Amino acid sequence: MLVASCFMRNPFTPSFGAPPPSLVGRADLVADFGDALDDGPGAPGRATIYTGARGVGKTVMLNEAEAQARSRGWLVISETATPGLVDRLTGEHLPRLLREHGENGGTKRRLSGITAVGIGGVNWITTDSPPPAVSLRHQIEELTDALAEHETGLLITVDEIHRKLTDDLRALGAIVQHAFREERELAFVAAGLPASISDLLNDDVLTFLRRADRHSLGAVPLDEVAQAIREPIEGTGRSIADADCRTAAEATNGYPFLIQLVGYHIWRQNRTESVVSTGDVEVGVAAARRRIGSLVLEPSLAGISDVDRSFLVAMSQDDGPSRIGQIAVRLGVDGTYASQYRLRLIDAELIASVGHGMLDFTMPYLREYLREHAAALGLPRHS
Ligand SMILES: Nc1ncnc2c1ncn2[C@@H]1O[C@H](COP(=O)(O)OP(=O)(O)OP(=O)(O)O)[C@@H](O)[C@H]1O
Numbered sequence: 001m002l003v004a005s006c007f008m009r010n011p012f013t014p015s016f017g018a019p020p021p022s023l024v025g026r027a028d029l030v031a032d033f034g035d036a037l038d039d040g041p042g043a044p045g046r047a048t049i050y051t052g053a054r055g056v057g058k059t060v061m062l063n064e065a066e067a068q069a070r071s072r073g074w075l076v077i078s079e080t081a082t083p084g085l086v087d088r089l090t091g092e093h094l095p096r097l098l099r100e101h102g103e104n105g106g107t108k109r110r111l112s113g114i115t116a117v118g119i120g121g122v123n124w125i126t127t128d129s130p131p132p133a134v135s136l137r138h139q140i141e142e143l144t145d146a147l148a149e150h151e152t153g154l155l156i157t158v159d160e161i162h163r164k165l166t167d168d169l170r171a172l173g174a175i176v177q178h179a180f181r182e183e184r185e186l187a188f189v190a191a192g193l194p195a196s197i198s199d200l201l202n203d204d205v206l207t208f209l210r211r212a213d214r215h216s217l218g219a220v221p222l223d224e225v226a227q228a229i230r231e232p233i234e235g236t237g238r239s240i241a242d243a244d245c246r247t248a249a250e251a252t253n254g255y256p257f258l259i260q261l262v263g264y265h266i267w268r269q270n271r272t273e274s275v276v277s278t279g280d281v282e283v284g285v286a287a288a289r290r291r292i293g294s295l296v297l298e299p300s301l302a303g304i305s306d307v308d309r310s311f312l313v314a315m316s317q318d319d320g321p322s323r324i325g326q327i328a329v330r331l332g333v334d335g336t337y338a339s340q341y342r343l344r345l346i347d348a349e350l351i352a353s354v355g356h357g358m359l360d361f362t363m364p365y366l367r368e369y370l371r372e373h374a375a376a377l378g379l380p381r382h383s
Pocket residue numbers: 013014015016017018019020021022023024025026052053054055056057058059060061193220228256257258259260
């Protein structure tokens with residue numbers, strides 16, 4: 001039977017940062033952040049960091065945290081850790097919010113707070129402009145003072161935090177910490193890849209980040225995944241059998257990006273048919289598997305060193321978990337040396353310890369990808 005879905009949009013969202021049609025397995029975390037906003041200054045969750053592998057849903061969690069804040073009437077500044085972060089806060093976001101919500105329209109301090117603004121293509125700097133960190137503190141204080149009168153607050157989110165931006169994050173962290181001490185209605189949520197976060201946490205000056213509530217996002221439960229594949233399909237007037245839905249869910253390994261990628265490719269097969277068939281699921285899963293490499297695995301491997309990659313290739317020879325001693329033998333290195341690779345790769349959340357001396361991949365299809373691409377990655381192909 002045909003359905004009128006020729007022009008219906010595919011309900012799945014396999015692109016980074018896109019809100020999924022149904023959010024799987026994160027309800028508790030979202031509620032925890034909402035509680036931290038309700039619990040008032042001093043709630044540990046008011047400084048939160050989400051970390052995890054590529055495509056695990058960090059940006060989506062920042063969006064959810066922002067929605068929690070907005071639903072309580074809070075203001076939100078949503079930023080990414082790119083150069084000029086503090087300047088954007090002091091020169092754009094905070095002046096705009098002060099204009100809209102500050103006392104006296106924020107005029108007095110806004111002027112002295114702006115350090116560089118483009119007007120008609122001309123950049124000017126006020127003669128008595130304080131350094132950005134001082135402006136940042138004043139502006140945040142002024143805004144949170146004004147918001148306190150309405151019993152709301154300010155949430156600042158920063159996506160993709162990493163070491164290159166240590167100075168800006170340090171300045172922002174110090175001010176947020178100070179605001180916490182003064183019991184201001186302020187919350188800070190950041191997200192970043194595990195290796196970037198641990199780099200930052202090793203910087204002594206970033207004690208603030210070290211004290212933040214850190215959540216490592218991982219795979220989500222498969223029964224919830226099946227539901228998250230079924231509902232969007234049914235929402236477009238089509239149906240899928242239980243067994244096919246389970247097969248699709250299993251193919252995702254509970255990895256959020258794959259939920260969207262698998263769903264997307266299953267849905268687009270024979271899109272005008274009212275039933276998603278077993279054949280559609282098989283073809284859709286295969287299409288998703290072919291794409292996961294270039295979309296997620298390749299970028300994840302690009303961020304690590306050649307020696308770390310050769311460790312992964314050595315692991316990919318096993319059909320299941322690998323024994324660390326055996327990997328050392330394959331690589332021709334001693335155990336201590338192999339343990340150092342191991343730690344770095346666990347830190348990057350590409351592999352995990354699964355029992356005494358045993359390691360396994362965390363990302364679905366990484367083993368298969370490494371086997372297929374060992375030569376292209378410039379590494380010895382496994383025997
Ligand atoms: N809990 C979830 N349930 C269903 N789909 C999800 C979930 N979290 C994320 N997704 C989907 O997974 C994809 C990747 O999400 P997101 O961009 O948030 O990942 P990320 O961890 O920020 O990745 P990166 O490290 O590359 O920035 C998106 O298509 C999103 O819709």
